Amino acid sequence: ACSSKDNGKEKPAKLVVSTWGFADDFFRPEVYEPFEKKHNVEIVVDSGNNADRLNKVRQANSDVDVIYLSDYYAQQGIDEGLFEKVDHSKIPNIDNIYDKAKAPNGAEYGPAYTIAQFGIAYNPDELSKPITSWKDLWSKDMAGKITIPSITSTTGPMFLDAASKVSGSEEFNEDKAFDQMKKIMPNAVKEYGQTSEFVNMFSQGEIVAGPIMEMYFGDLQEAVPNAKFISPQEGGYAVMNTVNIVKASDQKELAGEFMNYILSKEVQGKSAKAKVDSPVNTEVKLSETEAKGLTYGDDVIDSLRVLDMKFVNENSKQWIDRWNRELTH
Amino acid sequence: MQEKNRGLALFTFLVFLFLLGPLLIISVTSFEGGNILKFPPEEFSFRWYENIFNVDMFLVAFKTSILVSLGGNLLALLLGVPAAYALSRFDFKGKSVINAFFVSPILIPGIVLGFAFLRYIVGTYQLPIYAALFVGHTVIMLPFIIRVISSSLSNFDFSIEEAAESLGASKLGTFFTVVLPNIKSGILAAVMIAFLESFNNVDISVYMTGPGVSTFPIQMLTYVENYFDPTISAISVLLMFITAFFMFIVERLMGLSYFTKR
C-alpha cells in the first residue's frame, strides 16, 4: 500500500483491495479501472475466502487497505480492533443506501455494499406440495432430501435463528434452537460449507430442497429449470457484505474514496445490471428482468431479518461447540 | 507377460479403472455447454476451456504455481538427494532420528504448518511473500523427495558404485553416472509426487499468498466458491493434457525409457 518512489519518476500509488475474487472479469474493467484512472492509483487485489483473508490481516503483515467481508467476519475483525473507524460524513453515498445496509456492524464501521437474501430453494417436481415456510424443511417428507448450511459458514447462524423461530420462540432461544436442529438432522444428508456443494447436490438429485442465498438461485435453475426460490413466510435473512478499511493501511484517505465510489449509483447500477451484486443504493432502478435473481426492492429488503452480528460473534464459539457435540453423530 | 500373470493383469486393470474412471467423468463434464457442472452433460461446447484463458487470475496464479513448484522442487532435490543418499548408503548412529527428522514436515497438519510459516517465516523472518511461498513449498516437498528416493535406493547394489570409483569416477561423478541412472524412476516418482503435492497444496499456500501473489489451487478454490460451472473440470482436463504433452516431448527427445530403470 505504500507508494514507491524509486527511479525518480513518480509511480502511481497502490491500493490493495482484499476481496473474494468473484467476478474479477467484471470488477477489473468496470469498477477498478475507472477508479484507477481518476485517482492515479493502482489497485492490487488479494483474493480468497472470508476466513483466510481475515487471518492474513490478523497476522498484521499484509498490505491490505480495503477489505470486503461478510458481516459475520467483519464483526470479528472489528471486535479484534483490526479496522479503522469510518467517518460516515466522509462517505456521502451512504446516505443513498438502504438503512439496513448503513451500519450492519455498528455506525462506526463500514457499510454493506450489497445485501443478499437467504431463503429456500426447492425442486417442485420432487415434492408433493410447495414449500412456503422454514418449518417445511422439518417435514417428515424431507427425510434424507435436504442439506443445511454448516454452522461455520456465514449463513449457519441464520439457519440456527430460523430453527429457533420454528420452535415457536419469538426471541432467539439457544436451547430451543438446538432442540429443533436435532429434529432436522435426519432430513439433512449433510451440511454444506460451500454453496457449490449445494448446487452440485441439487443438480445431481441428491437433495431436493434446502436453505440457500438467492444470488445463487440462477445457477440452480440452470440445472433444474423448474426450481423455485422462496422467501419463507417467517422472513428470509439478510446476508450483508461489507467494506472496511484496515487499521494498518497508509492509504486511508484513498480507501475512503474507494468506499464511497463503490456505493455510487453508477457502480451499484453496473454491478446490478451485470447480475454481479444486488444493489443497496436506492437510486438504482431496475426493470423486472434486470432484477431477476437479485435481492431487490424495498419490500423485499424490509422483509429480511437481520442478525445482530455482535451477538452472533460472541456466541459463535459456543454454538459451534454445541453443534458439533449435539448434532453431528 | 505369461499367462500366469493374467490374474494380476486383470487386477491391475480394475485398479486403473478405479483410478481413471472418475477422470473420464470429469473430462466429459468439461464439455458441458450449460453453466452448471452436470452429468450426464446436455450440450456440448468448449466454452469452459475458453473461459480459463479469460480469467486473468488463473493465468497469473498458474505461472506462480509452476515457478514455485518447480523451483521448490529443484531446491528440495538439491537438499534432499544428498540426504537420501547418505541415509541409504551409510549406517550411522542416530540414523533413525535423522530419518524421522526429514519426514517431520508431513507429520504436521497443513493448516498448522501454514500458520507457523505465516507467523515466523513471513512475520519474524520478514521474508517477502514470494520467497516465503517458495521456502514453504520446499519444506513440504523435502520429505517426499528424501523418503521416496531413499526407499528406491534400498535395494540398490552399491558395489557398482565401488566399481565406478575404482575406474576413476569421483564420488559426485559416480553418483551422476551410475547411481542416478539406476534410480531414475525413483527420482521421477519423488519429483512427481513432490511436484503434485506442492502444485495441489492449499493449506500452506493459503497463508503465504498476498496481494498479487496467489497459487493456482487457491485461485481454483476461490473460483468454485463463487461459480459452479465446469471450468475446473476443463482445467483438470487441460492439466492432464499438459502433462501428457510434456511426457510426449520427453519421449520424443529421449525415449520413454528415460523414466524407468533399464
Add this chain to the structure above:
Amino acid sequence: MKKRYLYLLLLPGVLFLTIFMIIPILMTIGTTFFHEGGGFSVQGYLDFFQDRYFIEILLTTLRVSLFTTIICILLGFPAAYYISKLKQRKKAIMLLLTIFPLLTSPVVRSFSWMVIIGKNGVVNKLLMGMGLIEKPLDILYTPTAIIIGLVHLFLPLIIVTLVGVMENIETDLLKAAESLGASRLAVFSKVIIPLSVPGLVIGSILVFIGSFTAYTTPALLGGKQRVISTFLYQNAITLNEWQVASIVATIMIAVTVLIISIMNGLAKKLNPKG
C-alpha cells in the same frame, strides 16, 4: 573420511528444515504448554482427553485413515508389482496414467464420485437395473465415501513409490523362492513384500498422514460425520483459536508418530535388514 561426507550430505537439508520448519513449529507448539499468564501447563491437553466428543472424532478419523491405508496397500501393491515387471515403455505409460488423477481438483473429483456412488449414481443405477437392490444404497455422505475418495486420492502415491522400490529387486531372488516351492502368493508374501518394505513403509506413512489430515475430501464426500481436521480447521480458521488448534495439531502429531513407530516396528519384523 566417511564421517565428513556424511555431514556434508546431510547438513544442508538439516539446516534448512531446522530454520524454516522446526523452529517455527516448536515455537507454535511451545505456546500450547503455557497459560495465558505464562506458567507451564498441560491443562489444555488434559481437557481434550477428558472430552468424549474429541476422543470420538479422533477414533473415527483414525479408523478412516487406517482403512484407507490398508485398502491402498491391498490395491496398490499388486498393481505396483505388475507395473514393475512391465517392459520399459509400458511401465512408463502406466506410471504416467497413475499420476493423472492427482492433477484433478478435489472438488471436481468429489463431483465425479457423486456421479458414481450417489443416489442416482452409476453404481446404484446399475444395481437397481440388475434388480439386486430396491432402494439406492447410501454410500455417498458416509465414512465409506470418505474412504473411497481418500483411496482414490492416495493410491497413485503408493503405486508410484512401490514401483520405484520393486524395480530394484533381483529377479533371481524370485526364481530362487519359486524353486524352493513358493507359490506366487508365497513369493509375494515372503520375498517381494519384505524387500518392498522400505517403499511400503514410506508409502503407508504418506497415505496414513494424508488421510489423517485430509480436509477437503471428508468435507465434500463425508456426511455429517466430523473428522479431526474439520475440528482443527474450525478452531484455527473460523474461531481463530490458535491455542486450541495447536493443541489439536500437537495431538495429531503425537498420534501419527505413534502410528509410524508401530508401522516401523512391523516393517522391522518383515525385513530386519530393510
Add this chain to the structure above:
Amino acid sequence: MALFTLQDISVAYNKQNILKDFNLEIEKGKLVSLLGPSGCGKTTTLRLIAGFLQANEGKFLFKEKDYTKVPVNKRNFGFVFQNYALFPHLSIFDNIAFGLRLRKNSKSEIEKKVMNVLEIVNLKGFEKRYPQELSGGQKQRVAIARALVIEPDILLFDEPLSNLDANLRVNMRVEIRRIQQELGITTVYVSHDQEECFSISDQVAIMNKGIIEQLSDPATIYKYPETKFVADFIGFKNFIDFDKRTDHDGKIELNKSGYSFVLHKDPQMSNSTGKIGAIRPDDLLIREKDNMGAVQENSLPGRVKVSTYLGRSYQYVVETPIGDFTVNKEMAESYRTGQEIILEIPRNQMVLVD
C-alpha cells in the same frame, strides 16, 4: 527309465537361438554334468529344467508326464544359482529354512535339518548372520544348503563351487555326491571344472553352442572324445591333422609331412573314422636329444619355445616340423628355452577325432 527328458527343445533370446533341437534324457538317481565353454547354454538348460524359462519349441517330460507348463513352484526341483540369489532380508538360518517352512515342516524338524545341512557346508555358527555379512564362498555354500535341505526331486547346480578354494571344493563335492547318492536325487550339475565334473558325475554332457556334442560316462569322455571340440575341451591340446590314415588289424598308421605314427587300435575307438589326432600335454613324452641322426617311430625332433611353471609340473611349448606341441612334464628334469629335444607320442595315448 528316464526320470526326465528334454525333447527337441529350442530356446531363443531376441530371435537368436541359444538351444536348438536340444535333447537330453536323465535317469533317476543319476548325476549328469553339463560341461562347455562360457555362453554355450548351460545355465539356459538348467533354467529350462527348473521352469524359469519357457522353450520356444519342444517338450519337457518328468516321470513321463508333460511338465513343460508346470509352474516352477510345483516342480520341487532345487536350484543353486550362479550368483547365489540369497534373500537379503533373511538370516542364513531363515534362508535355508525358507523351503522347509513352505513345506510345513515342524519347528523342531526345521531346526534339525537346517543345523544338519549347515554342518555339511561347514557354516555352523553363521546361522544368525545376513547374506551381506558373508564372503563370496560362504554365500555360495548357503545357496547349496538352501537347495539341498528340501530334498528335491531334481537338483540343479549352476557352478555351485566356483568361488571355493580347492580343499573346500573337494570336500563339498564329496558331500554333494554323498547326499545325492544317499537320497537318490537326480542331479544336473554345471561346472567349468573338469576334474569336478568327472569325479562327481555318472554322465558328462559336453555342450557347444547350444547342442550336446557328446554324452557319456566320465571315463569314456575322458578317454575317447568323439569330436575335435570335445577333445580340445577336455584337454587334448595338441592336434595333428594327418595327411593319411591306414587302418590295420589292431593298429592304425598315420602320416603327416613325411613323419609316420602308429596307434593301438582300441576296441572302443573302432567306430572313429577321423584322421585328426589328439593328444594331451601330459601324455606327450619329451626327452633330451640323443645324438642319433634318425628319429625313432612315433617321435619328432623339436625345440623348446616357451617354458612355464605350473606348480606340479613344467609346461613346454615345443616347436616341431609338423607344428607346435604343448607338453607337460613333472618338475624333476627341466629343459631350457631353445633346447633341442625329442618329442614322442606314445602308441596308446592318441585318439582320432572328426
Add this chain to the structure above:
Amino acid sequence: MALFTLQDISVAYNKQNILKDFNLEIEKGKLVSLLGPSGCGKTTTLRLIAGFLQANEGKFLFKEKDYTKVPVNKRNFGFVFQNYALFPHLSIFDNIAFGLRLRKNSKSEIEKKVMNVLEIVNLKGFEKRYPQELSGGQKQRVAIARALVIEPDILLFDEPLSNLDANLRVNMRVEIRRIQQELGITTVYVSHDQEECFSISDQVAIMNKGIIEQLSDPATIYKYPETKFVADFIGFKNFIDFDKRTDHDGKIELNKSGYSFVLHKDPQMSNSTGKIGAIRPDDLLIREKDNMGAVQENSLPGRVKVSTYLGRSYQYVVETPIGDFTVNKEMAESYRTGQEIILEIPRNQMVLVD
C-alpha cells in the same frame, strides 16, 4: 623397491577382527596371488588396497607415499569384482568405456581400446548388449575388460575367472599375465585355483584367518610349505605326526608306531624343525602286496578303503596301521576296494612342517 606396502593393518567388522597386523609388500610390476580358504580375508585385503575399506589400524603406502586416506578414484587402481558389479544401465561397450571416458580419451581412442580389449576377452560382437543379457562367464569377462582397459597402476582381481571353463580360464589367465607383464602393471590376484595362482604369479601368499602364513615364489611354496596349514592347503593331504625325529648328515630319520622312515635332507628344508611329515596323494607310491613277510624301508602295509575315479587318475583311500592315506594313481592299474597293498613314501617327496 616396494611399489606398495600394507603396514600392520587391522580390519574388523562388528568388532570381529578380519585382518590383524597384516603386512604385505609388493614390488613394482609383480603379480602376487592371495590364496586361502573361503572367508580368510582375501576380498577384504583387496578392498583395503582399492580404498573401499578403511583399516582400523595400520598404513597403506603407495610409491612410499601414505595413501591410507587417498580416495578410491584418485588411486587409479583397477578392480575386478567377485560379483562383477557391472553397470546395469550401460551397454557392454559403455561399461568398458566408462573409465576411458573419465580419462577424457578421444572417441576414436575409446572405440579402439574397447574393441581391442573385447577381442582379448573374446566378446567381440557383444558390445551392444546389456549385462542382464550375458551369461555368468561373459559378465565376468566384461568385468575384467573394464578393469584392464584403463591401464591402472595396480590391478586387483577378485576371483576373476571363477566362472569360466578350463580352456577359457587358461586363455584368459595367459592374456592377463601377458598384459600385466607387457604393461608392467603390479597386480594382486585372488583365486582359489592353485594351478592358476602358481602359473600366473611371481609370488604367492597363503592366507589363513586374516594373516599370511607364507609368502614365497610359487615353486618354493609348492615344494616347501612351512606350516601344516600351508601344506594341507596346497595339496599335501597326508600327514604323519611322527613320534621321533633324528637329524643325520644328509638325511632325517623319522619314527611312528614302530615304523621308521628316512628322508633326504634338502638344503632348502634345513631350517625346518617340525616333525609332522606331509606328502601329496600324487607322490605316494602304491603297489600290489608282494608276498614277503617284512615291509621294506619307507613302506607300509595297507588296504584299499575307497576308490574314486578322477578322470586322469584314480584316487584311493588306503588304511594303514598309522592312519589313512590318500593316494592318486594314474589309471593304468586299478585296485579293488578291500585289496591289500603296499604303500611307499619316496625319500624325497615328504616335507616336514610345524
